[in-house]
Amino acid sequence: EGLSTTGWTALAGQKLIQWARNIPSRLLIIVTLGSGLLSGFVSNTGTVATLLPVTISSAWKMNILPSQVLMPVAFGSNTGGLLTLTGTPPNIIVSNALAESGHASFSFFEFALIGLPMLLITILYFRYIGYKLLPKNQTNNKPVDIESTVHKWIEAYKIENDYYKLRVRSLSPFINTALSEWNLDSDYNVTVIRIKRRHPNPLSGITPFIEFPEPETMVYYHDILTVKGDTKSINALMIKYRLGLLPNEATKDEMRHNLINQEIGMTEVLVNPKSLLVGRKVKLGNFFKRYGVQLLAASRHNKPLTEREVRIQAGDGFIIRGSWENIENMKSQYENLVVCGSPEGLAKDVRNLTFRSYIALGALVLMILLLVLNVVPGAIAALIAAGVVLISGAIPLTKTYKSINWVSVIMIAAMIPMGLALQKTGVAQMMANGLVKSLGVLHPVILLGGIFILTTAFSQVINNSATAVLMAPIVILAATTLNVSPKPFMITVAVSASTAFLTPIGTTTNAMVLSAGGYKFKDYLKVGAPLLLLFLILIVLLVPVIWPLSIT
Structure with missing residues (x-):
């Protein structure tokens, strides 16, 4: 959420779209790859929310319908969540379940061993097969573009030559005084819109920017004042108070990049x-x-x-x-x-980075280092990173609450006691025995495929996190009964829980593109079923090679 809020995902999304160069087939590849890579480090919903407007805008510019590119964004983000331990909640759930059962948990990038091949399969699928299955649904959802919107405001309200940037020079009487002392509004008809500190000192309460200066706001040496007023008043102000005029951007750029x-x-x-x-x-x-x-x-x-x-x-x-x-x-x-x-x-659509943007990025890097070096458990590393983002103010506290997916939290909280009840009452063991007797006796790889199909079926109708919580204890018991390593089976649970492609309600990201692409339920089934079949084949062939079934 920190990366989304501070502009990193918007910037990355815009760069990805630029690389498409108005070629529809390239756009299809770029949005699938981009959503996959971003969702490995940013929440799936944050990734799709960021890419949605730029993808729709690019589709309209290329004279193709949004429905031909939006489903790949959703499916790519679901698959990309399998690149890292924190990419999607089921990854963390199965890893913690392994640790609690006495087995080694997954490392931060271990999921990428299967996640990267799956993302590659997704890209190739949409490039050569999926694009033929994607519907051509008519929609009227041309997105908001910040550049054209600002230009429209300037034209309609004639906001020209109205903004200036003044530097407080060394001999200016403004230095170390409050704005209220100078009566700029009444005497000069000039308003200070914004102040940029050239020498910020957060420890002393001097922040880099004062977005809405008040009468008691102090002015310091070398501050840059963005002011609104006519040319005559600005010139008089500069001469009397020894202020320097900085080269001004075009009004559109000043509004777009600074205001x-x-x-x-x-x-x-x-x-x-x-x-x-x-x-x-x-x-x-x-x-x-x-x-x-x-x-x-x-x-x-x-x-x-x-x-x-x-x-x-x-x-x-x-x-x-x-x-x-x-x-x-x-x-x-x-x-x-x-x-x-x-x-x-x-x-x-805001893409300009601020000081807080780099704090959010630093928090992500810190979390990855803590996880890769195994300094602290994953939950502690995530809490430390979240603490850095919150304490620094990179995300407002009110927005933090809004960004939490409370449905997932409640579903997980409700399914944990259900999972425990299944274990305590012996139902989990009974279900595990059923899996072993019906599929495991044939071959562990067949059991692997059966777990993929069963988990996928659950994830189409209930939350993917809840599916992982429900399936994890059953799968561990099945592996123990069969005397094989639980790791390949648990990775299968994580994968199949996160690839709910058959319905729009399977994942939040599927639902996010539903109305934007004008999709129907059958569209998800038609496009998602072949991809799930490819994933099943990939799981059965590749997982036992990467994570051997035998206990070592």
């Missing part, structure tokens, strides 16, 4: 005719505390308003800037304001 990031966004809102805000006076550029946003520009009857102070009328449009969370919360204020477009779509 919008993973935490702060922009959107357009319209005033409802019955709004309580009608008749109220507001100043453009100021902070609207009621909603926690800045008012950057306004228009009325499709004409931009140039005056600084505006008395709100019904139907007025505003460009606002605030945290993505505050913008999202404004949707509930429909009696006063109507949020236009898709702020959540824009948020997913």
Whole structure:
């Protein structure tokens, strides 16, 4: 979640799409490979959520339908989760089950021994077979593009030559003073939109950026102030207070790269005719505390308003800037304001990296090192990485709660006592004996295939994590009864629990592309069944070679 929130997955997704170079067959390969590689380190849902808008956008640009490329994204992410121990919950569940039963658990990259061949099979399948089976469903879901959206705002609201960046020079009286001391708003009609610290010191409470400066905000030497005002006022301000003018980006680039990031966004809102805000006076550029946003520009009857102070009328449009969370919360204020477009779509398209982005990446690297070097157990390594991300503020605490898949948590919590009950009552042993007598006596490899089919059947209708919790004790007992190593059977459980391709409800990622691709239930069965058959053949042939059946 940290990588998704701080822009890494959006950046990676955009790079992957660029490599497709407007060639549909290459796009198919790229999105399958990209979703697979990303989901080895990022949650499957986070991967699909990030790739969904750029994949749809690329499909429309290439004059192909989204339904021809979205299912490979979902299937690729499901398969890619098998590249690492933390790629998908069933991996962790089967590894912990092995450890609890007295066997060696799986190492961090051990799953890649089967995950990489499976990902390769998935790519080749979609390139040469699957693309013929993918439906051509008509949809009308052209995604939000941040570049075109910002350009539209600039044209509609005439936001040109309105933003400047000023550096606080060594002789400026601004140094070590509060903004309230200078009355910039009343005396110069200039608003400080944002401050970038050239010498941040987190230990002293001096953060790298002040996104919404307040009157008591302090100004320090070499700070860079992003301000809004007319050219005459800015020139007067520079001369009087010894401020330097920095080369300014084009307005579109300034808004796109500096005023919008993973935490702060922009959107357009319209005033409802019955709004309580009608008749109220507001100043453009100021902070609207009621909603926690800045008012950057306004228009009325499709004409931009140039005056600084505006008395709100019904139907007025505003460009606002605030945290993505505050913008999202404004949707509930429909009696006063109507949020236009898709702020959540824009948020997913933000790709510029910040200091917190590197903290999130560092936390991931730390977790991998702890796991690879076997310094601490996997659960502790994950908690340490999560702690780093949370303490650093890379993810807001409120977003952390929202990112947790509570359905999976509840399902796992419910299935753990069921699994224990199966063991305590002897039902697990009875089921294990049944597997051994029906399949194991023929050959352990046949039992391996049977476990794949049984687990796959369960995972089509219940949560994959719950499936792994249910099957793990049964499979370990079956392997023990047959006097063979449980590792190949447990890897089979992890694989088959994570490859629920036959229904849209099998995994969250399958459901995520359902409406976007206009898919029907039968589409998943038609495309997923041949791929599952290939996986079954691969498991039966390759798993016993990588993880020998005999106990050593």
